[in-house]
Amino acid sequence: MWTDDLEQRAAEVLPEHVYDYFRATAGDLDVLRRQVDAWEAIEHLPRVLRQASSPHVGTAVLGTALRTPVMVAPMAQQVAADPAGEVATARAAAAAGTLLGVSTNTAVRFEDIAAVGAPWWFQLYVMEDRALTEALLERAVAAGARAIVLTVDITGLEHPRAGATVSVEPTEWGAAPEGRRLANLTTEERERARGDGGRIARDLGFETIGLLRERTGLPVVVKGVLRADDARRAVDAGAAGVVVSTHGGRALAGAVPAARALDAVATAVDGNAEVYADSGLRTGAHVASALALGAQAVFVGRPVLWGLATGGADGVQQVLERVTSELRRTMNLLGAPTVADLTRDLVARA
Numbered sequence: 001m002w003t004d005d006l007e008q009r010a011a012e013v014l015p016e017h018v019y020d021y022f023r024a025t026a027g028d029l030d031v032l033r034r035q036v037d038a039w040e041a042i043e044h045l046p047r048v049l050r051q052a053s054s055p056h057v058g059t060a061v062l063g064t065a066l067r068t069p070v071m072v073a074p075m076a077q078q079v080a081a082d083p084a085g086e087v088a089t090a091r092a093a094a095a096a097g098t099l100l101g102v103s104t105n106t107a108v109r110f111e112d113i114a115a116v117g118a119p120w121w122f123q124l125y126v127m128e129d130r131a132l133t134e135a136l137l138e139r140a141v142a143a144g145a146r147a148i149v150l151t152v153d154i155t156g157l158e159h160p161r162a163g164a165t166v167s168v169e170p171t172e173w174g175a176a177p178e179g180r181r182l183a184n185l186t187t188e189e190r191e192r193a194r195g196d197g198g199r200i201a202r203d204l205g206f207e208t209i210g211l212l213r214e215r216t217g218l219p220v221v222v223k224g225v226l227r228a229d230d231a232r233r234a235v236d237a238g239a240a241g242v243v244v245s246t247h248g249g250r251a252l253a254g255a256v257p258a259a260r261a262l263d264a265v266a267t268a269v270d271g272n273a274e275v276y277a278d279s280g281l282r283t284g285a286h287v288a289s290a291l292a293l294g295a296q297a298v299f300v301g302r303p304v305l306w307g308l309a310t311g312g313a314d315g316v317q318q319v320l321e322r323v324t325s326e327l328r329r330t331m332n333l334l335g336a337p338t339v340a341d342l343t344r345d346l347v348a349r350a
């Protein structure tokens with residue numbers, strides 16, 4: 001897979017501990033391979049004699065028009081791949097016509113990311129010191145975030161921290177270099193975040209969704225849902241979207257891959273909210289499978305970091321455009337002229 005070659009090149013240019021952090025999963029390294037393989041295992045039933053000269057991949061997520069359903073996952077510590085961090089990633093997203101998630105643990109100020117002009121969603125880890133969370137939310141809203149992505153799949157870890165980097169074992173949370181984290185907090189607030197206040201809150205419930213919605217006036221997307229019953233509860237509690245995700249294999253090692261959880265979640269949500277997928281998506285064919293199984297759009301994670309490390313904003317743009325052009329090619333072979341034509345019947349075996 002070309003993303004493996006790109007990863008290889010990134011491994012050559014990145015400091016070893018940074019590459020290890022980006023590549024890390026829970027359990028052993030095969031956990032990530034299982035996420036990718038689950039997408040590979042999906043087989044298609046193409047329609048013939050319905051080919052379009054150029055399939056239309058444009059879509060919309062929560063009312064934001066995108067030129068491609070391939071979005072950028074929120075990922076911490078992007079400055080470790082390129083000094084411009086999310087500013088470079090946002091430039092690539094803008095050029096490719098897509099949006100990016102911005103992590104709670106970004107080392108770049110929201111205003112600088114927003115100034116690029118790409119639409120962005122703020123990914124939230126609720127911290128034990130709720131005033132820190134309030135401050136981040138207020139600043140993200142003021143800077144123009146279009147949705148709040150509440151990540152719910154790592155709160156069960158031992159002492160996860162909002163402003164920390166994760167090393168190879170996700171239970172070993174080490175501190176990131178000072179000044180390279182939580183850029184959207186003041187010096188005094190960062191100090192509090194370094195103490196217990198920066199721990200990711202473990203006492204959240206479905207009511208958190210409605211509270212966030214009220215507080216920010218923005219749609220809330222719940223990231224890290226793998227069960228149909230959880231998806232339904234999240235939507236009943238006011239979620240505008242759910243992301244079917246294993247956090248790229250970084251949360252529960254033995255969790256079902258997103259590729260196999262998506263179908264049941266999309267069926268349960270039944271059009272009452274938008275569904276997205278991530279974890280292990282590497283090719284346009286994977287994206288086509290996700291859309292056929294009910295995803296409105298997908299997030300790509302690590303390949304974006306590999307592109308960022310090897311080529312900055314241009315490198316990320318190439319990743320997004322390559323996956324998008326593969327998607328177009330796959331849609332043509334499937335007999336699906338638009339993303340709306342990517343329907344469940346195209347999947348033979350999920």
Ligand code: FNR
Nearest residue numbers: 022073074075076103151247248279280300301302
């Ligand atoms: C992540 N991810 C993540 N998710 C999140 O909600 N908040 C975060 O701060 C981060 N940080 C982060 C850092 C790094 C280095 C990686 C690789 C991932 C998870 C991310 O949003 C997404 O779910 C996965 O990366 C998708 O899987 P792939 O595409 O990397 O296989």
